[in-house]
Amino acid sequence: MSEHKQQPDLKQSPEQPARRDFVAKAAAGVATAVIAPGVILHTAAVAAPRTTPVTDIKRWGMLIDTAKCADGCTACVEACEHENGLDLQDEPEGVKPLKWDNQRATWIRKVKIRDNMSGRMTNLPLMCQHCEHPPCVNVCPTGASFKRADGIVMVDRHTCIGCRYCMMACPYKARSFIHEQVVKKLTRAPRGQGCVESCNLCVHRLDNGEENTACAEACQQSGHGAIIFGDLNAPHGPLREALREVDSRQIREDLELNTGVRYAGI
Amino acid sequence: MRRIVYREWRIESSRYWSWLAILAVVIAIGGMAALYMEHHGHWVTGMTNSVVWGTPHIFAVFLIISASGALNVASIGTVFDKAFYKPLGRLSGLLAAALLVGGLLILVLDLGRPDRLVVAMTTYNFSSIFAWNIFLYSGFVAVVIAYLWTMADRKGVPYTKPVGIFAFLWRLALTTGTGSIFGFLVGREAYDTAVLAPMFVVMSFAYGLAIYILVLMYSFEQDDRPVGALMLKRLKNLLGLFVSGVLYFTLIYHLTRLYGAQTQNIEHFILVSGGIYTVMFWLGWIILGSLVPLFFIYHPQHGKNPKAIALASALVIFGGLAAMYVLIIGSQAYPLEMFPGKTVVEFGAPGDIGGVVAPYWPSLPEFLLGIGGVAVALLITSVGIRVLQFLPESLADRVVDPHVALAEGRGR
Amino acid sequence: MTETKLTPLWRIAVGISLALLVLVGGGTVHAEAIGGFVVPGSKAATLDQCVEPTSEMRHYHMEYIRHQRNTTVYNGIRHTKFSLSGCVSCHAAHDAQGTPIPINGKGQFCNACHEKAAVTLNCFDCHATVPTGESWNQVMNPPPSTSAQPAASLDRPALDRPALGRELAQVPDMAEQEEFQKR
Numbered sequence: 002m003s004e005h006k007q008q009p010d011l012k013q014s015p016e017q018p019a020r021r022d023f024v025a026k027a028a029a030g031v032a033t034a035v036i037a038p039g040v041i042l043h044t045a046a047v048a049a050p051r052t053t054p055v056t057d058i059k060r061w062g063m064l065i066d067t068a069k070c071a072d073g074c075t076a077c078v079e080a081c082e083h084e085n086g087l088d089l090q091d092e093p094e095g096v097k098p099l100k101w102d103n104q105r106a107t108w109i110r111k112v113k114i115r116d117n118m119s120g121r122m123t124n125l126p127l128m129c130q131h132c133e134h135p136p137c138v139n140v141c142p143t144g145a146s147f148k149r150a151d152g153i154v155m156v157d158r159h160t161c162i163g164c165r166y167c168m169m170a171c172p173y174k175a176r177s178f179i180h181e182q183v184v185k186k187l188t189r190a191p192r193g194q195g196c197v198e199s200c201n202l203c204v205h206r207l208d209n210g211e212e213n214t215a216c217a218e219a220c221q222q223s224g225h226g227a228i229i230f231g232d233l234n235a236p237h238g239p240l241r242e243a244l245r246e247v248d249s250r251q252i253r254e255d256l257e258l259n260t261g262v263r264y265a266g267i
Numbered sequence: 268m269r270r271i272v273y274r275e276w277r278i279e280s281s282r283y284w285s286w287l288a289i290l291a292v293v294i295a296i297g298g299m300a301a302l303y304m305e306h307h308g309h310w311v312t313g314m315t316n317s318v319v320w321g322t323p324h325i326f327a328v329f330l331i332i333s334a335s336g337a338l339n340v341a342s343i344g345t346v347f348d349k350a351f352y353k354p355l356g357r358l359s360g361l362l363a364a365a366l367l368v369g370g371l372l373i374l375v376l377d378l379g380r381p382d383r384l385v386v387a388m389t390t391y392n393f394s395s396i397f398a399w400n401i402f403l404y405s406g407f408v409a410v411v412i413a414y415l416w417t418m419a420d421r422k423g424v425p426y427t428k429p430v431g432i433f434a435f436l437w438r439l440a441l442t443t444g445t446g447s448i449f450g451f452l453v454g455r456e457a458y459d460t461a462v463l464a465p466m467f468v469v470m471s472f473a474y475g476l477a478i479y480i481l482v483l484m485y486s487f488e489q490d491d492r493p494v495g496a497l498m499l500k501r502l503k504n505l506l507g508l509f510v511s512g513v514l515y516f517t518l519i520y521h522l523t524r525l526y527g528a529q530t531q532n533i534e535h536f537i538l539v540s541g542g543i544y545t546v547m548f549w550l551g552w553i554i555l556g557s558l559v560p561l562f563f564i565y566h567p568q569h570g571k572n573p574k575a576i577a578l579a580s581a582l583v584i585f586g587g588l589a590a591m592y593v594l595i596i597g598s599q600a601y602p603l604e605m606f607p608g609k610t611v612v613e614f615g616a617p618g619d620i621g622g623v624v625a626p627y628w629p630s631l632p633e634f635l636l637g638i639g640g641v642a643v644a645l646l647i648t649s650v651g652i653r654v655l656q657f658l659p660e661s662l663a664d665r666v667v668d669p670h671v672a673l674a675e676g677r678g679r
Numbered sequence: 680m681t682e683t684k685l686t687p688l689w690r691i692a693v694g695i696s697l698a699l700l701v702l703v704g705g706g707t708v709h710a711e712a713i714g715g716f717v718v719p720g721s722k723a724a725t726l727d728q729c730v731e732p733t734s735e736m737r738h739y740h741m742e743y744i745r746h747q748r749n750t751t752v753y754n755g756i757r758h759t760k761f762s763l764s765g766c767v768s769c770h771a772a773h774d775a776q777g778t779p780i781p782i783n784g785k786g787q788f789c790n791a792c793h794e795k796a797a798v799t800l801n802c803f804d805c806h807a808t809v810p811t812g813e814s815w816n817q818v819m820n821p822p823p824s825t826s827a828q829p830a831a832s833l834d835r836p837a838l839d840r841p842a843l844g845r846e847l848a849q850v851p852d853m854a855e856q857e858e859f860q861k862r
Binding site: 144 | 305307308309310311313314315316317319320378379380381383384386387390391392394395396397398401448451452453454455599603605606608609610611612613614615625626
Binding site for chain 1: 750752753754755757764767805806808810
């Protein structure tokens with residue numbers, strides 16, 4: 002089947018600015034929905050939906066400043082659950098609550114860690130890290146787990162057979178298997194029994210021209226502003242500016258997965 | 268050496284059919300369990316987002332590696348030219364194919380979307396070990412069938428050796444591939460080691476041979492065919508060697524990981540503080556699954572007693588299942604370590620609590636599905652030996668060993 | 680493929696459906712009409728035919744949808760004329776209270792034919808069966824109002840969303856969906 006060849010597995014290394022700039026200019030001439038760089042779109046009332054295939058000109062990513070992430074705040078989790086219909090999951094009748102906690106789909110979770118030596122507490126949201134070299138994509142037998150050209154790691158539910166090998170491979174416990182029959186579904190977030198899913202950086206918003214995820218937006222609205230979402234490839238975009246400001250690192254840096262989600266202060 | 272005569276399994280019809288009926292009922296129950304899981308979803312099982320592979324995978328992986336191990340007996344005869352093992356070849360091939368089919372069936376029926384099996388057969392991602400295994404597994408059945416033909420048909424005799432060598436290499440690849448399903452998981456401390464692949468190969472030798480010995484002894488006993496003391500001695504010594512091999516690899520596996528500070532936490536969990544997993548490791552895998560069988564096998568008196576050898580084989584099988592339980596479930600139950608030098612205080616609400624072992628308890632449907640897969644393997648074997656000439660008429664000493672026959676001839 | 684030569688029975692069935700489609704197109708819309716149904720006021724209601732000629736839709740809709748699905752999943756292009764949510768928003772019937780009826784429900788647009796032809800309908804294992812916003816015709820022609828509240832039937836508090844999101848945040852009537860599941 003050639004369906005899955007549609008995803009160009011292009012390197013998104015930052016060492017080729019000249020070529021990238023050229024490509025970007027060329028694409029800007031073609032694309033109809035391109036707006037001036039740096040303009041934040043979430044203020045626009047109706048953004049234009051995408052009409053051309055995604056490219057590797059952009060690579061979506063995040064910077065999470067753990068210093069700003071508040072203890073006890075779950076705004077990002079709630080926003081994600083609402084945006085992606087996760088709060089519509091019904092607890093099956095007769096399931097033990099403790100087991101169900103482990104069985105329901107969770108895309109983003111609040112994590113609190115304590116330094117073993119100093120006792121310093123750190124809060125952070127943890128979701129799919131959208132690796133450049135995702136282990137879940139490597140192990141998927143059917144290619145249903147894939148990386149989109151713009152760096153989003155997601156699951157093609159149409160070809161997922163529910164083997165759960167990607168969940169074994171993920172170092173971040175980011176993926177969830179749908180253990181139950183799903184009755185309530187949103188158009189923007191399809192969901193069905195027997196497939197695996199995880200954070201897709203609110204891909205429906207991006208495809209509709211919005212450039213912010215539900216979690217980042219909620220974090221900004223709650224006044225913490227710990228999550229900055231943006232284009233990792235735009236050298237002067239807000240994300241790259243923020244990444245220059247603070248010292249950040251990847252979780253499980255030792256695996257060299259080049260994650261799209263970076264953390265400051267861990 | 269005498270010509271080996273193969274005969275169909277000739278136990279009484281009533282016994283044969285009631286045996287088949289029992290197996291059919293077990294298979295039906297397993298099938299119903301799979302339907303139940305499929306209809307309601309996996310929430311009815313003990314599996315969660317933390318322990319994503321459960322009891323079905325214990326049975327499936329065990330059967331699949333045993334399948335390649337069962338073929339070993341035939342390989343010793345044809346590839347390594349041990350005439351002594353030649354009469355055992357046909358049953359070895361049949362058992363290998365049957366165990367593999369049983370294991371695969373479990374694996375497939377546990378999928379979230381088994382109805383999409385055709386997707387798995389038509390779209391491949393070749394960086395996935397799983398995708399390779401689909402070829403290795405289906406190819407294995409084809410190779411074994413060809414191998415059986417060369418052993419059974421006079422026209423095939425010239426091809427026995429080349430096909431046998433090919434089958435032997437294929438089975439090595441298959442077990443390596445199965446071990447690599449786990450060995451290539453870089454993100455998990457328990458799995459990220461190359462030693463898993465050879466360890467699975469040696470495990471397959473031991474478990475496959477243990478199953479082979481039990482099937483051989485049972486089918487011969489039921490049909491009043493003799494298994495000579497010489498044959499039993501050879502087989503049990505071989506089993507002892509393989510079980511020792513498993514112990515050696517287990518030692519290496521744990522030593523490697525005890526040495527580095529990074530993996531000491533999970534080692535402490537498996538070896539000391541892991542509750543059921545620690546018990547399963549020491550009592551199931553090491554003591555009952557390895558040391559007690561070795562005691563029986565090498566004991567001067569018990570080692571000659573067929574019952575003790577059968578018991579040792581059964582214990583090796585039990586130990587194999589315990590090993591799979593520790594390797595598959597125990598390694599998943601231990602939380603992923605993402606923040607070195609830090610303790611996870613909270614890990615998601617909803618979701619699990621960090622730093623705490625994920626609870627898992629096998630549910631009945633999972634277990635029944637696993638048993639159903641075993642029954643499928645036994646059914647294929649039973650029907651096979653009944654309708655075709657798989658079993659040699661006798662494995663008495665004078666049949667299998669030319670020296671004994673010669674000595675008897677002189678004595679006469 | 681499930682196509683077969685048209686038997687007399689089929690001809691009658693197709694004739695009836697066509698007649699119903701004509702009726703629907705003429706504005707005499709009724710929710711209980713089996714099969715052919717177009718939401719009044721939707722983009723489809725103003726057209727003579729679906730996104731392609733009716734006979735072509737009948738034969739090839741699955742090909743169109745399958746092609747669209749890859750375009751959406753891999754290329755991020757959601758709002759073309761073959762979008763599945765477009766099917767749902769124009770063809771899902773509504774009951775007397777104006778609540779949408781799941782499109783795969785018994786006798787509804789998708790189910791009526793699929794059941795007759797005995798072809799499994801997999802789309803709605805995962806996809807929404809009632810229009811919950813984000814359909815192509817609604818996005819292309821966004822409603823003028825910006826202050827409207829999200830659908831009142833939510834069984835959960837609606838979070839504040841920007842204008843486009845308001846459209847996305849609508850949730851179908853849960854009781855309706857659950858009732859359908861029991862059927």
